[in-house]
Amino acid sequence: MRSSWSRKPAEPRPAAPAALALFVALSVVLLDGFWADGRPQAGTPDAAPSGVIILGGGLDQYVHDIGHGIPPSGAALRIVDGVALWKRFPGAKLIYTGDEGPHRPKAVLLSLGVTEASIVIEPRAKTTAENAVFLARMLEPRPDQSWLLVTSTFHMERALECFREAGFRVTGAPVADVPADRVAERIRNGLHEFGGRIAYGLRGACSAPNAR
8 A cells, every 4th residue: 555655855054064164165275276476486687677567456545545645456456566586587577468448557557666668558458368368569679589478376377378378588576465264255256266266267368369
């Protein structure tokens, strides 16, 4: 005789705290750690570089921080570190690339003591690929020239790939702009960059064939 009793489907259980903690730990190690400060290593070229290239994205933060009388933080440190690096090689060009207009970046760099003759502004690029391609068209890099690339640590590896593909002999100067104790932000940046690297790998986006 068939029983009238039937088992109810088990309701899904919420993720256990231990599993969540493990996920966070693995995310920090595998994603954020993958672009840790030592990978790629910042380096100083044997000879003075032809230029120091700052990838945009930190201008608004810099203007905000300075306007409120607080030390620059976050992506604004790209500007601070980039200018400090240029001052070690004052005969080099200081290049700023990003869709932030031609005038504001120049004004900020001049206020930090960069000579007007040294400044090169690329004001249109909206992506890492466009940063590389547009600058390659402007600067026409040669094999005998070296360049230093300044961007956030988590973003550096993909940026180096794009610039090398565009013809730059470039060394990374990563900026550690997210403190180690801001775990959630480091995980978010790592996930964003991980997705970006997958997308660029699938589409060959570093070549930016549609960049004009």
